[in-house]
Amino acid sequence: MQKVLIVTYYWPPAGGPGVQRWLYFASYMREFGVEPVIYTPENAHYPLEDPSLEVHVPAGIKVYQQKIWEPYQLAERLSASRTKRISSGIINRDNPGRMERLMLWVRGNLFIPDARKYWVKPSVRYLRGILNQEGIDSVITTGPPHSIHLIGQGLKEQMDVRWIADFRDPWTTIGYHKALLLSRWAQKKHRILEKSVLNSADALITTSSLTRDEFSGLTTRPIHVITNGFSGPQGDSKQPEGAFRLSHIGSLLSGRNPKALWKALRSLSEKDKDFERDLQIDLIGPVSGEVLAALRDENLEEHLHLTDYIPHEKAIEEQQNTQVLLLIEIDSPETRGIIPGKFFEYLSAARPILAIGPREWEVASLIDQCKCGKAFEYGDQQEMERVLSDWYQRYKKGALTITAKGVDGFHRRALTERLVKEVLWV
Numbered sequence: 001m002q003k004v005l006i007v008t009y010y011w012p013p014a015g016g017p018g019v020q021r022w023l024y025f026a027s028y029m030r031e032f033g034v035e036p037v038i039y040t041p042e043n044a045h046y047p048l049e050d051p052s053l054e055v056h057v058p059a060g061i062k063v064y065q066q067k068i069w070e071p072y073q074l075a076e077r078l079s080a081s082r083t084k085r086i087s088s089g090i091i092n093r094d095n096p097g098r099m100e101r102l103m104l105w106v107r108g109n110l111f112i113p114d115a116r117k118y119w120v121k122p123s124v125r126y127l128r129g130i131l132n133q134e135g136i137d138s139v140i141t142t143g144p145p146h147s148i149h150l151i152g153q154g155l156k157e158q159m160d161v162r163w164i165a166d167f168r169d170p171w172t173t174i175g176y177h178k179a180l181l182l183s184r185w186a187q188k189k190h191r192i193l194e195k196s197v198l199n200s201a202d203a204l205i206t207t208s209s210l211t212r213d214e215f216s217g218l219t220t221r222p223i224h225v226i227t228n229g230f231s232g233p234q235g236d237s238k239q240p241e242g243a244f245r246l247s248h249i250g251s252l253l254s255g256r257n258p259k260a261l262w263k264a265l266r267s268l269s270e271k272d273k274d275f276e277r278d279l280q281i282d283l284i285g286p287v288s289g290e291v292l293a294a295l296r297d298e299n300l301e302e303h304l305h306l307t308d309y310i311p312h313e314k315a316i317e318e319q320q321n322t323q324v325l326l327l328i329e330i331d332s333p334e335t336r337g338i339i340p341g342k343f344f345e346y347l348s349a350a351r352p353i354l355a356i357g358p359r360e361w362e363v364a365s366l367i368d369q370c371k372c373g374k375a376f377e378y379g380d381q382q383e384m385e386r387v388l389s390d391w392y393q394r395y396k397k398g399a400l401t402i403t404a405k406g407v408d409g410f411h412r413r414a415l416t417e418r419l420v421k422e423v424l425w426v
Contacts (some may be wrong), residue, residue, distance in 0.1 A: 203224065228344050325373075352372070
């Protein structure tokens with residue numbers, strides 16, 4: 001059986017979407033003749049933990065670990081709460097305080113490509129022995145953090161290995177780069193490292209077509225699009241009981257504040273007392289202060305239910321037991337190619353998806369292709385009102401259902417088969 005080394009920062013007990021992609025790929029690889037071997041930090045600084053994901057780790061899989069030193073450990077001495085927010089991606093983009101600006105500048109300009117850079121050289125030294133010991137000649141690195149790709153690059157330079165770089169998100173065009181207060185020198189350094197990685201890997205994987213197109217302008221290396229996906233059984237599409245729940249599951253970070261949606265909900269509540277009575281807004285996961293302030297401004301607090309991070313299995317249940325699933329992306333040209341991992345779990349839940357994001361967002365095309373909801377741009381308040389009103393009328397009749405198309409192709413088993421046959425077996 002062919003062996004492949006997967007180098008990933010995120011591995012159980014890490015929580016959130018970053019861990020799930022390669023955890024589930026690893027769980028299906030043996031079915032297609034590949035034995036995964038994992039390399040991950042021993043003492044990583046995870047902003048979220050979800051021990052429930054450990055049940056999906058394949059039995060008997062080898063997991064090699066080495067300690068990592070991260071500057072976040074020092075930053076917590078200055079402000080533990082700010083450090084946790086920044087490492088989670090919750091950044092006050094409109095009016096960061098003096099301490100937060102300092103921490104963002106330090107993060108962006110002194111730790112390039114990211115705060116895990118100090119793990120690269122020790123890992124390359126350590127993994128040379130592991131590759132020889134295990135007889136492995138294929139290495140996959142997955143980022144962000146993009147410093148993980150530098151481990152693959154170092155191994156490629158020193159050993160006869162085939163290296164595949166998986167980009168769960170873009171590098172220099174990712175939305176939060178603008179919030180890091182990068183100097184011109186830091187921006188240039190990021191671009192140099194990005195181009196070096198793209199041109200030294202044997203093959204590249206992206207999670208969206210737009211990211212593939214972006215990278216194709218920087219390299220001639222083969223680029224494969226393998227999206228994220230879902231695992232487990234699909235929902236039955238039957239309308240659940242209870243209130244007219246609009247649920248967002250996951251982090252609702254700064255910059256993802258759909259004010260037009262909140263205004264549409266207030267307007268519908270003022271026009272229709274039944275709608276006002278039945279409306280419930282569930283935000284499950286970390287929520288930025290700007291989002292909460294916007295909800296207060298629209299007098300929607302009494303409809304708001306806040307829940308901290310919940311285990312992945314519980315999140316799946318919540319997705320299937322809501323009326324409408326909210327999917328929000330930052331309104332920026334740089335995010336057009338971002339397809340959040342939870343989109344595919346939303347798709348499998350068989351509930352209508354209300355998505356809000358940038359113009360020409362790739363998710364909008366997928367929603368149209370799969371017939372699973374409706375996508376809007378940030379300013380489409382009137383159209384949001386019209387669609388929500390229609391969905392509410394169907395809800396009152398017990399007929400708020402969808403029949404999505406092409407869902408099976410996004411199951412993680414099907415995606416793993418593509419990964420093995422299209423990328424690994426070449």
